[in-house]
Amino acid sequence: MSTPIIQAIDVWKEYGDNVVLERLNLSVEEGEFVSIVGASGCGKSTFLNLLLGNETASRGKLLLNGEPLPNEPGPERGIVFQKYSVFPHLTAVQNVMLSDVFAKAPVLASLFGKAKQQAYSQAMAMLDKVGLTEAAHKYPTEMSGGMQQRLAIAQALMKKPKILLLDEPFGALDPGIRKDMHKLVHQLWQEHKLTIFMITHDLSEGFSLGNRLWVFDKHRHDAQHPERFGAQVTFDIPISKDSDAARFSEEMKPIIDKSVA
Incomplete structure (x- = not known):
């Protein structure tokens, strides 16, 4: 059992x-x-x-x-709230990359070289799953409510x-x-x-x-x-x-x- x-x-x-x-x-x-x-x-x-x-x-x-x-x-454990829980000063792909940034570079809050490229590729793949490939470089204020919620879901799923x-x-x-x-x-x-x-x-x-x-x-x-x-x-x-x-x-x-x- x-x-x-x-x-x-x-x-x-x-x-x-x-x-x-x-x-x-x-x-x-x-x-x-x-x-x-x-x-x-x-x-x-x-x-x-x-x-x-x-x-x-x-x-x-x-x-x-x-x-x-x-x-x-x-x-x-990932979470998605009713209020769009994304960072307004970051683009969609940067929002989704954020979990890798905090996990791998918590002090510098930035990634470099191969780690950055890998995080970017994974974030773009996740955005594709939620139908946001075309909005990858938009800021949340440029996105509809439904798109922002898709982004929040992508963000929550990034760490699998x-x-x-x-x-x-x-x-x-x-x-x-x-x-x-x-x-x-x-x-x-x-x-x-x-x-x-x-x-x-x-x-x-x-x-x-x-x-x-x-x-x-x-x-x-x-x-x-x-x-x-x-x-x-x-x-x-x-x-x-x-x-x-x-x-x-x-x-x-x-x-x-x-x-x-």
């Missing part, structure tokens, strides 16, 4: 007396695509930050390939992570561009054999992209002191690509809406 790529064992996250997450017991196999939905403020982004290593669990264990997950971001974290990556895009981005992410998921965790407020998006849907909500409530109890995964729904995702999401929507209202 294979070791899960991510495993949460009785994980809690608290800030003083405020309990954000409690009693998380989850297991994710390599190559799964987990869509995450839930009400605002229920701990979805906190959980993503735990996976990234920006936050540490208050209690319990979070494991990566059976070992304690490092308490800092690492190359095996095994896990990709998506924090509402398409929320700021119009419907037409979102559809194109869905195709791109689905293609990259399969091509790179990624394990993906994606937060979304769009239930149909969660069903159409993922092969598993998590709903974050509180099992326990205290109206006078809501901070006493944290959220858990109240629904863990497997999604078959053979099924009609749109129909399935409509059938589940009333149940999930009630749980996250």
Whole structure:
């Protein structure tokens, strides 16, 4: 039996007396695509930050390939935020090269000779994968929102992570561009054999992209002191690509809406 790529064992996250997450017991196999939905403020982004290593669990264990997950971001985990997380003073290819710059020359923040050429070639190959070859030498301000988000994805994938974290990556895009981005992410998921965790407020998006849907909500409530109890995964729904995702999401929507209202 294979070791899960991510495993949460009785994980809690608290800030003083405020309990954000409690009693998380989850297991994710390599190559799964987990869509995450839930009400605002229920701990979805906190959980993503735990996976990234920006936050540490208050209690319990979070494991990566059976070992304690490092308490800092690492190359095996890439992230894409809703707000385009690219550097405005760098061109597209320079943005994508940046991970190699920091890895190989953290003090000088620059590459030279063969190392620079190799990083440039790899960055151009990644830009080609996300359809940005023609925009390689443009600055983010010269690019549309969809192009900037493609650039952020290329930047996240440059170090060949095994896990990709998506924090509402398409929320700021119009419907037409979102559809194109869905195709791109689905293609990259399969091509790179990624394990993906994606937060979304769009239930149909969660069903159409993922092969598993998590709903974050509180099992326990205290109206006078809501901070006493944290959220858990109240629904863990497997999604078959053979099924009609749109129909399935409509059938589940009333149940999930009630749980996250």
